[in-house]
Amino acid sequence: MLNTYTQPSSCGMIEEKPSCSRKFLAVLYMRTASGNRSRAALTVRSGVVEPGSTVLVAGATGGVGQLLSAKLLDRGYKVRAMSRSQEKTKQLLGDAPNLEVVYGDMRNPETLDAAVQGVDAICCCTGTTAFPSKRWDGGNNPENTDFIAVKNLVNASPKGIKRFVLTTSAGVERPGQFPWLILNLFGVLKFKRMGEQALEASGLPYTIIRPNRLTDGPYTSYDLNTLLKGISGARQDVTLSLKDDLLGETSRIATAEAILQALLVDSTENVAISITSKEGDGPGQDPAKGESESGLDRLLTAAALSSKIVIFSGSGLSATSGMSTFSTKGGLYERAQRKFKLQDGKTLFTYSFYDRNRLQALAFFADIYLEATRATAAPGHHALAELQRVGRLQRHYTLNIDGLAEKTHKKTMRT
Template sequence: MNASPTKEAPGRSAEKTPLASVGRVVVLGAGGGVGSAVVTQLAEQGVPVTAVVRDVSRAKDKLPSREGVQVSLGDVTDSASLTSLLQGAGAVIVATGPSSLKNPFGPYNVDYNGNVNVAKAAANAGLKKIVMVSSIGAEDWLFFLNLFWGILIWKRQGEKAIQSSGVDYTIIRPGGLTNEGSQRAPKGGVVAGPANTYGRAPRIKPTGSILRSQVAALAIEALTNPAASNVILEAVTQEGEPERTAAQVLEDLAAGKLPPRGEE
């Protein structure tokens, strides 16, 4: 992998690439909540998708059955399968995570070694873009999620592998993930800040939550929006904030508009 310097996010005047020009998008972790939402939204926009899952029969119930969506068996821990899956694709969205936190080696295998494999395969395949869904707290060793075998420590190492791939990247660190209609569903619009807006101790702002569908929309927008070029962003919903499109969220990020401070 060839290391590439982190670029500054371009301003609002930069020209956005049409989504159709990206080509086929490979979604890793398509059987999960964020991954399946990404596949659904891409399919709704007519983008050809390869939805990569570890169990095809189980995942088909979650994924849209429509033209342009191909469900394929694969695993980020299997570098050979990634080489085949990414061949001829334009971009990859990584929404993977350990299948069980009972396995002490899961975070290392999936969040670190898996993303090392993704970075190498994406570079070798000549992809235009990698979007990785990580987590708020990835640089906070004291974050409670690290009680689960250092999961965020390994996510951060996986982020570094993606950053060093030589492929244009966006790393999205969402807050707590929820679904529409749940009791924990957040209210308000999505806001985003740069790395460590929320996730470092002592935290600048409290962590929050965000819908999986909102994270999916950000991931798709990041495929073509120049404001998302080679950046890490952290995103939550903020009560009282107006609803924004994913494009507007990224424009505000590029303009340096920091999220409002919530209650401590």
């Protein structure tokens, strides 16, 4: 269990932004039902582009663009879907409140000024095939699509936008390595990287998302409600990296969610994030995990809106790290109950247990220590440490004595 009490942040407060460490986008695994946290932890910061803001989606008729548009609308954003075919866009996305369809050809800069006017953020999901195909007709080759068009959109972007999220590809920093050298025979990775560099040099706040080979979709003639029902099938295990070092496949659903989260988490500013998804279960129906993840979601929301936070955490947070709870069969407390001949495991946390026999109390603490040394801090523990680091965590009340939060360099708080 993880509950939060928050004090609203002061108007006009400006905070110094930390560099993006390895802790970011933790909420992604909850939104895509992924469970792999080995390469991705989180940072909790104020929201960058809040719901209600206007987000331009370039490439809204593509598989990722459709899913992203649906997710943005579902989360309360205003979506300006830009494409070269307004009719096709309306057929694919339908007629939804807060959805505006506009014309824009990124290869022609003069068509972009009206499309980008007044937007708070831009998400570019455009792309073409790596090898010659019908999609190259009309000049839609990698150079025009992945470099020139992206550069034009970057140059047309309002200087005051809060985030420009660009979707490119894994392998852009490894064009000479197998299998990327094959994919790059016609320069697609070279031009995608040039598009990234144009964005990096622009001075705009940006995030680059680098998926591997995309799975799920593409989607045709789906309305928004149908798109929102999409799931990642068996590919629910998501991996993130700040390096271009992943290999595999990536669900379009996970990619769209990563783009959306880049709008919400400000420590993703000016970084490139690689993402893959593979077969594997997410959190599933484990009550402890579900409870902790729900709490973490609340924590992220509270952190986006507040400057002073008090947290009450319970066993659900530690359970995500593999620590025993009172209901764990054969776990620490069940073993201790038998070992010390107690009526139930909760007796271990009564004063009489320690007062009656100090040696058995020390033995129990030793067992807790051994279990805690094997456990790894969960995203929730990293969230506590990050909140403390940026000065937002005012108090942390907990019954947990496993020290897992301290593994993340969180200081012990005493009241």
